[in-house]
Amino acid sequence: MTESKPTTNNRFEKLARYFGAMSNPRRISLLVEVASKTNCVKDNFVEVNGLNKFSVGMNLKFLKKYGFVNGTFTSKQLQYCINYENLEEFKALFDEFYNTVLENKESVGSTNTNCTNQ
Numbered sequence: 001m002t003e004s005k006p007t008t009n010n011r012f013e014k015l016a017r018y019f020g021a022m023s024n025p026r027r028i029s030l031l032v033e034v035a036s037k038t039n040c041v042k043d044n045f046v047e048v049n050g051l052n053k054f055s056v057g058m059n060l061k062f063l064k065k066y067g068f069v070n071g072t073f074t075s076k077q078l079q080y081c082i083n084y085e086n087l088e089e090f091k092a093l094f095d096e097f098y099n100t101v102l103e104n105k106e107s108v109g110s111t112n113t114n115c116t117n118q
Helices: 009-023 024-037 053-065 084-108
Strands: 070-075 078-082
Touching: 009 053, 009 084, 024 053, 024 078, 053 070
Parallel strands: none
Antiparallel strands: 070 078
């Protein structure tokens, strides 16, 4: 017996990539810290409790790869800020996902009972 794979679409793939980027509490802390700055951070790394400069730099590069920050990370220039456009897209995709799950829960009359394997 083979299991069928759920159908995916571009929105789900993008949401999954965003979830992957947000799956690390250090990256979330870093986003919150960068967002607390009034302008783009220039020529300095933000300080986040428990993170050294190397860890901040690696996590910033990861967040840039997935579009949560914009910036330049070279030995001669360091400048970065939150990419609010992509953050809003993440929220919209998550809201759509969450609302769909809730609608399905209501339409099938789901309860909060635990499922068991019997």
